[in-house]
Amino acid sequence: MTSSNNQSCVKITAFMQWPYMAVRGTADNLKVEGSIVEIHKIIFDKLGYCFSYVYLDYFRCPLAALLSGNADMSGVPVAITDEVTKGKMEHSVYVYADELSAMYRRPVLEADISGLFNTYTAYVWWLIIAASLGMLFCVWVMRLPRNALFKKYRGEAGRTDPDNGALSKTFCSTSNFFSTLAVMLAQSIPNEPRRAPARIAFAFWLLVTFVLASVYRSNVKAMLILPKVDLPFNDAEELADTGLPLKMTFRSLLHRSLLKAPPGSTLSRLLPRNDSIYFDMNFSTAFKEMRKGAPVIAASRTVIRNVMHDSFSKTGKCLAYVMTDNLIGMNYYSFVFPKGSPLKAQVDPLIVKLQQSGIMDYVVRKATANATECLKPPQSQYQHELRPLKLRDFYGVFLLHIGGIFVGLLAFLIELAWAKLVYPLMPQPNSRQT
Known part of the structure; x- marks a missing residue:
């Protein structure tokens, strides 16, 4: 420290570090500003010391002036490094974290292009697939006894049944599959069920698919908007x-x-x-x-x-x-002093008081107040x-x-190829004699 007009003056290193300290000008006409400058004023006004800033070349270590004895204190808080722990310098209580x-x-x-599939979770999609297979199985079970009855007493496979549909031969028959899928897609079904069990099953399936389709359309619309x-x-x-x-x-x-x-x-x-x-x-x-x-x-x-x-x-x-x-x-981060500096013992209690009162945090955040919106x-x-x-x-x-x-x-081409290549090779049933 130096004396000026019977008042001790502290030399502080000036180092560019936003937003704590901004240094402009030259060594002869140095302008220092920033949030940490306000902290310096509070501390040294309380101690009754004047202070001045020592110009520091930006490419040098900010602690070089302390090591050479040209400064009494670092201008900005710095992280505790090996130089401090090796005993060359001392650090204050931490100024901020x-x-x-x-x-x-x-x-x-x-x-959101994936909105077509993200409207439901994977678990719900699997439930929808399971419900579709369950409905297909239910239709097959309801038609199985009737098909067996027609085969036994009518004797002709492929003869139309009372529901105006072909007799089902397999679990995944065309009639069963398309009837289940058509209801889900809000399309007309190939054969209208006439018996009570089938009508009840399709009515229940129609209600379930109506709810699923309504929710799906609403979610897709919401994902387009947001x-x-x-x-x-x-x-x-x-x-x-x-x-x-x-x-x-x-x-x-x-x-x-x-x-x-x-x-x-x-x-x-x-x-x-x-x-x-x-x-x-x-x-x-x-x-x-x-x-x-x-x-x-x-x-x-x-x-x-x-x-x-x-x-x-x-x-x-x-x-x-x-x-x-x-x-x-x-x-x-802490202020750094030369080893054995008496200034450290005077500055530490004031730093603690500034932290406990909230002034330290307020001064720093006030300098970056407009960043609040961008941190959301x-x-x-x-x-x-x-x-x-x-x-x-x-x-x-x-x-x-x-x-x-x-x-x-693709379905049209398959049907066309089937009609041209496969269907002529299939045995045709004899026409009945009148």
Whole structure:
């Protein structure tokens, strides 16, 4: 510390770290601003000290001025590193805790083509198939005694029965199958049942299929109105699977964790795609590239909040998305002092009071207030947003329609081939003599 007008002055290192500290100008005309500057004013006004900032070349370690004796305290809280634990410096009580995460360009609304099948769960689809087979079995059981009776006393297989249909010979006869399927698709059935058991069974099946079809149509309509939002990744494992390049601060805590990660781990899988950058030099360029879908930017959540705050303040839109999980666990950041500095014992109690009163958290979050909207899940942000339907929204319906035409055409070709090739070879029944 130096003395000025009978007042002790503290020299603080000035280092670019959003949103805590932004440094502009030169060493002779230095302008420092940010949320941590307000904390400096509160602490040193309470201690009765003046303070000034020491210019630091951005490419140097922020602790270099402390090691050389040119500064009394680090301007921004830094993570506790090996230099501190080896006894070269001392750290204060932690100023704040933060997590390291990753952000990417914000996902947009997309058409839910799979809505034709996702209207029901797989379990419900299996129940529908089981119910269809059960109905088919029920019809077969009801017609089995009648078919046996006609074969015994009428003696002609293939003779029409009282229900105006051909006598069923197998479980999956054409009449049984198409009658069950036609009711499900709201089509006319080949033969109208006349006996009471068959009419009751088909009435029950008609009610079941009516409910299923009504719910299905409603769900398909809802999925067209509310399309899906696909998140690119939501944890480190998914990020590694995407193969996207990762950018971070050189020699940062995350960078060193990647280098030390054991082979085969999730972090080690991220390392080959790592393209380290200096945020204060290339961050704006990297952010523009990120919006185009090129890199993923890894940083602390506070830095990510500041990016979202800045973009929302300028454009009124949320341009970035942050994953829910963290790349590495919670990290604690503290002010750093030279070894044996008497300033540490004076600053620590004030930091604790600022934390307990909530002032520390309030000052930091006030600087990134506009990021609140962008930190919400993208699904909730688009919940009340209207958009016109695009051609892609109808791809699923078109595929279903084309599939139906293809099946119908295939059935026609099979019937045509059967009539031309197989039917003439079949023995024809003798016509009855009158």
